[in-house]
Amino acid sequence: MFVGNLFLLSLFLIISMCTLYAKADEDFNGFVYAGCSQPHYDPGSSYESSVNSVLTSLSNAASYTTYTNITAPTTTPFVCGLFQCRSDLPVSFCESCIHDAISRLSTLCPSATGAAVQLRACFVKYANDSFLGKPDNTVLYKTCGTPEPNGGYNDAELPGMRDAALGALVAAAAPPSGGAYRIGGAGYVQAMSQCVGDLSANECTDCVRVAVEQLKAECNLASAGQIYLGKCYARFWATNTNSNSASTYTPSIFPYRTSHGGESGKKLAIIIGVFIALAIVIVACSFIRRNGLGTFPFSFFSTIHSKNI
Secondary structure, eight states, X not given: OHHHHHHHHHHXXXXXXXXXXXXXXOOTTOEEEEEEOSOBOOTTSHHHHHHHHHHHHHHHHTTTOSEEEEEOOTTSOOOEEEEEXXXXXXXXXXXXXXXXXXXXXXXXXXXXXXXXXXXXXXXXXXESSOOTTOOOOOEEEEEEXXXXXXXXXXXXXXXXXXXXXXXXXXHXXXXXXXXXXXXXXXXXXXXXXXXXXXXXXXXXXXXXXXXXXXXXXXXXXXXXXXXXXXXXXXXXXXXXXXXXXGOSOOOOSSTTOOTTHHHHHHXXXXXXXXXXXXXXXXXXXXXXXXXXXXXXXXXXXXXXXXXXX
């Protein structure tokens, strides 16, 4: 029992360290854009109650899903809302992002009858119109990295790799449930896209296609670019200055790491290795102690042992 408890404790520490490391290495809650309606509601009004009800329900739902939509009770003024997290991420990351997004809404769009905010890993929107289930390919925000001629990238190959990586997003099969998260890559260029979950698979593909066409047109020789439409977004980025060392593409759970991702991965592997080694040492020492083959050299282990007998 003691050995089993120590193993579970060590496993928990390893998972915790990986999670903390990932959070530190990825700015999932980074701000992208926000939009607020011109009309405002009166403080203390029934409309404010509807908005608060919708946002509270969204906040609560973020603890168990990466997408949901909510409509205020029919007895109050009509308000609907939704959120969409990057659907490849753990729900715990989604919950943190949604809570941050809702907090930003109250600061950036106080008393707005409709508002939306996009963070790196999540999107929140509420309004008093029936936007749920309706495609929206309006470009809301876009940015391109600075072109880097002779900056370490093979400028002749970059556009072709970019187009192939982005093309893979359009060609990817979307889950029938919508909210598709898609990845693609070619050479040292990677790409990703995410749709809001109220779109069908075909509507998601159409939205991603528009986003990809815009990125190709707007970010010609840039090594990175991103574009956000009303119901989807897409990004691409070059990951390595040496195209020969990145001829294959292996997607990860955190695919938008920059060229520092390789070094970060090495550090994470070292951390995991250290904790696995520690777990083995603890289990071995426990085995020796329980079989009378020796004593622990450190009182710390004896204390833990005595508490678990």
